[in-house]
Every structure is written in C-alpha cells, then in structure tokens.
Amino acid sequence: MALRRVLGLGGALGRRSCCSKRPLLPDFVEALRAMVGGPNVSTAMAVREQHGHDESMHTCAPPDAVVWPQAVGQVQELAALCYRCRVPMVPVGTGTSLEGGVNAVQGGICFDLSRMDTIAELSLEDFSVAVEPGVTRKALNNHLCGTGLWFPVDPGADASLCGMVATGASGTMRPNVLNLRMVLSDGRLLHTASPGRQARWEPGDRDRLGGGHAGTHSLAPCRKRAAGYDLTSVGEGPRAMAPRPEHPTPALTGPAPLQRPLLPDFVEALRAMVGGPNISTAMAAHEQHGHNESMHTRALAAGGTCTGEHSVGLGKQALLLEELGQEGLDTLRRIKAALDPHNLMNPGKVL
Incomplete structure (x- = not known):
C-alpha cells in the first residue's frame, strides 16, 4: 500500500522540490525497501555521513537515505520513483574522488553501486x-x-x-x-x-x-x-x-618539495643533470591535491584546462566559467536540462 501511495504521487511528496532538504516521508522510505529489500536501505546518520563526502576538503553533505541496488532493473525502478517524487539522486562508487562529487548538497538518495561488482x-x-x-x-x-x-x-x-x-x-x-x-x-x-x-x-x-x-x-x-x-x-x-610490461623501464622517482615559482628552474636543472646524448629522459610531476586556484588560473591563461582528471564537482565551478565563458556554460546547462529536466541527477555540481 505504501508503494502504491508513493508511486501515485500522493500529497505533498509529489511536490517536493529538488532544492528541498525536508526529511523523506516514511512512505517513500518504505517504497525504497520494497524495491531493493530492507537490508539494502539505510537512513542511519552514521551511514549517511559516510556517504556524504569524498576525500576532498569539502564539507560533508549527507543524503537523506542510502540504497544499495544490485541489478540494473532495480536502479531503473529507483530512478523512476525518485523522478516522480522529485527526489535528487547521487551515485557513489568508492568515494575516492577529490572535488566533492558525491556530496549530497541538496539531500536526496545516495545510490551506492558497490554491490554491483560483476x-x-x-x-x-x-x-x-x-x-x-x-x-x-x-x-x-x-x-x-x-x-x-x-x-x-x-x-x-x-x-x-x-x-x-x-x-x-x-x-x-x-x-x-x-x-x-x-x-x-x-x-x-x-x-x-x-x-x-x-x-x-x-x-x-x-x-x-x-x-x-x-x-x-x-x-x-x-x-x-x-x-x-x-x-x-x-x-x-x-x-x-593493456598487456603487463614484462621489463619495466627504470625510473627515477621521489618527492622534490619546493615552492611552485621555482619549478621551471628546477625542471631545467634536472634535465641537465640526467640528460645526455645517449639518454632519453622522462619527467612526471603531480601537484599535491590542494587544487591551488592560482595554479589553475595560470593553466587557463596558458591555454590549458582547469581539470584533467578529477572532474569539476564543487571545487572548480568558478574556474569552469572562466574556461568556457558564459555562453559555453549556458549551452551545457541547456543540454543537461534536456536530459534531466528536473535537475535531479547529482544537483549542485559542475553547472
């Protein structure tokens, strides 16, 4: 009966805005349990907080409930329910991202996909x-x-x-x-x-x-x-x-902490130290995950991009505007609105 009431969009639940942070109604939670089973749904605060952040510096924003679907059909049913009831959805894998991509900034349901591991x-x-x-x-x-x-x-x-x-x-x-x-x-x-x-x-x-x-x-x-x-x-x-390398190429690696303005001189000195007419050298550097905004601004000024591997999420929205311009950002918003008209899929991120 609870599932029929929820799917019928009874009462205030059907008018829930994706920007609302009101608690989920008991009937909605019961509908979730009917779809994936009681052990695969949790509203416990500790579980919600665990799913409300990644490894970034962004403040934890817990979802209203966590579900563990175990088949594609279950995900479809859950998404259809959230769509009809205007409840935001946030998918989570292992939570190792670095830009707040899993934070449920507008509440809603966290889809923990870790049990779909076939x-x-x-x-x-x-x-x-x-x-x-x-x-x-x-x-x-x-x-x-x-x-x-x-x-x-x-x-x-x-x-x-x-x-x-x-x-x-x-x-x-x-x-x-x-x-x-x-x-x-x-x-x-x-x-x-x-x-x-x-x-x-x-x-x-x-x-x-x-x-x-x-x-x-x-x-x-x-x-x-x-x-x-x-x-x-x-x-x-x-x-x-890819095939496993049988004979890995020797590499010289190790931390070399120094202020960022000194990096160009350091790189050139390192080239002179290890280079030579019969030696091929390759150097790789990885910025510590502080995501310093000035670094990304310089990258944009040099014709680069503000994100190469960690996505935009919450942390680089202003930089995305600087990179794409207002017209580019508005175009992306129109594309998203065409496929996600109620802004339920991980709202508050990127755009």
Missing part, C-alpha cells in the same frame, strides 16, 4: 571487458591475471570503474571506454554506443546525466596498448585492457 563478459580476442559499476580497477586486474592483459588506467586509489568514468580519472579514461549503459533520471536506459561500439556519446563529469552506469572497457596487452571499453547501464560494461 565482471560480466571478457573478450580476449578484441581486448575488451564488460563490467558492472561497482567493479574496482584492482579487482578487474586481479581477474585478468594469467590472461596477458590488464586495465592500464591507474588513478592511484582503488577506484570503481564507474567513478573513474564519471571523473575522467587520470585524464585517460575516454579512449578506454567503448560503451556505457546509463540509467537516465526517469529510469530509462541509454546505450552510448552502437553494437559495433561506434561512440554516440562520451564519458561525462560527476554531474552526470545518468544515475548509474555499466560499461565496456578496452584492455591492453603487456607490451602494447589496446582499445575497447564498454560500460553498460547503472554499472556494467566492457573496459579496455
């Missing part, structure tokens, strides 16, 4: 694998042991593949995604590529239009890179894999 299909012939959204990169590579293939994208943390797609992890996820199956805000299912994996859409930001996704990814051999990643629905899909 590796559905592995094709050694075309170097691709289909996974559910909760599969992590380490779990995938453990599954690939003995095949001569691996999934080469490594953001450092043992992130979920769906989260890596959402944030553009390491700045290299796009070429490793062959297809995504995404649940839209009203519960419909969108395939981002044709059966032949000709891309129709590209991986987006944490302010995604779909509530969860599965995918097909490309894998790479140990010695050469291969293509092919397919993500399906709320958390399944193939991913690209």
Whole structure:
C-alpha cells in the first residue's frame, strides 16, 4: 500500500522540490525497501555521513537515505520513483574522488553501486571487458591475471570503474571506454554506443546525466596498448585492457618539495643533470591535491584546462566559467536540462 501511495504521487511528496532538504516521508522510505529489500536501505546518520563526502576538503553533505541496488532493473525502478517524487539522486562508487562529487548538497538518495561488482563478459580476442559499476580497477586486474592483459588506467586509489568514468580519472579514461549503459533520471536506459561500439556519446563529469552506469572497457596487452571499453547501464560494461610490461623501464622517482615559482628552474636543472646524448629522459610531476586556484588560473591563461582528471564537482565551478565563458556554460546547462529536466541527477555540481 505504501508503494502504491508513493508511486501515485500522493500529497505533498509529489511536490517536493529538488532544492528541498525536508526529511523523506516514511512512505517513500518504505517504497525504497520494497524495491531493493530492507537490508539494502539505510537512513542511519552514521551511514549517511559516510556517504556524504569524498576525500576532498569539502564539507560533508549527507543524503537523506542510502540504497544499495544490485541489478540494473532495480536502479531503473529507483530512478523512476525518485523522478516522480522529485527526489535528487547521487551515485557513489568508492568515494575516492577529490572535488566533492558525491556530496549530497541538496539531500536526496545516495545510490551506492558497490554491490554491483560483476565482471560480466571478457573478450580476449578484441581486448575488451564488460563490467558492472561497482567493479574496482584492482579487482578487474586481479581477474585478468594469467590472461596477458590488464586495465592500464591507474588513478592511484582503488577506484570503481564507474567513478573513474564519471571523473575522467587520470585524464585517460575516454579512449578506454567503448560503451556505457546509463540509467537516465526517469529510469530509462541509454546505450552510448552502437553494437559495433561506434561512440554516440562520451564519458561525462560527476554531474552526470545518468544515475548509474555499466560499461565496456578496452584492455591492453603487456607490451602494447589496446582499445575497447564498454560500460553498460547503472554499472556494467566492457573496459579496455593493456598487456603487463614484462621489463619495466627504470625510473627515477621521489618527492622534490619546493615552492611552485621555482619549478621551471628546477625542471631545467634536472634535465641537465640526467640528460645526455645517449639518454632519453622522462619527467612526471603531480601537484599535491590542494587544487591551488592560482595554479589553475595560470593553466587557463596558458591555454590549458582547469581539470584533467578529477572532474569539476564543487571545487572548480568558478574556474569552469572562466574556461568556457558564459555562453559555453549556458549551452551545457541547456543540454543537461534536456536530459534531466528536473535537475535531479547529482544537483549542485559542475553547472
């Protein structure tokens, strides 16, 4: 009876704004339990707070409830319910992002996709694998042991593949995604590529239009890179894999703390120290995750971008305006409004 009342949009619940932070009505919570089972729904404050932040400096913003769907069909049903009742939806993988992308700044329901962790299909012939959204990169590579293939994208943390797609992890996820199956805000299912994996859409930001996704990814051999990643629905899909290097190239690594203005002179000195006519050198540097705004402003002035791997989320909204301009930002908003007319998919982020 509670489920029928909720789905019928009875009373004030049907008028709930996505900007409201009023507590969820008991009938709505009971409807969630009817869809995924009581043990897969929690309104406990400790659980909500755990899901209300990532590893960034942004203040915790807990959702009103957390659900653990275990199948794409359940995600579709949950999304359709939230759509009809105008309740925001925030998908969460492992919570290792760095821009507040999982913070439920307008309340709503957190979709914890960690229990959708099946590796559905592995094709050694075309170097691709289909996974559910909760599969992590380490779990995938453990599954690939003995095949001569691996999934080469490594953001450092043992992130979920769906989260890596959402944030553009390491700045290299796009070429490793062959297809995504995404649940839209009203519960419909969108395939981002044709059966032949000709891309129709590209991986987006944490302010995604779909509530969860599965995918097909490309894998790479140990010695050469291969293509092919397919993500399906709320958390399944193939991913690209790469072969494991049998003879890694020696590298000189280590922390070199210094003030940022000294970096150019330091880099040139390092080149002179390790370089030579018969030596090839490669240097890699990673800014500490303080996301210093002046650094990003300088990057924009030099023709770069404000985000390369951690998405925009909450922390870089002003920089996104500086990079794209008002017209570019308004265009993105119109695209989002066409697919998410009630602004229920992770609202308050990016745009």
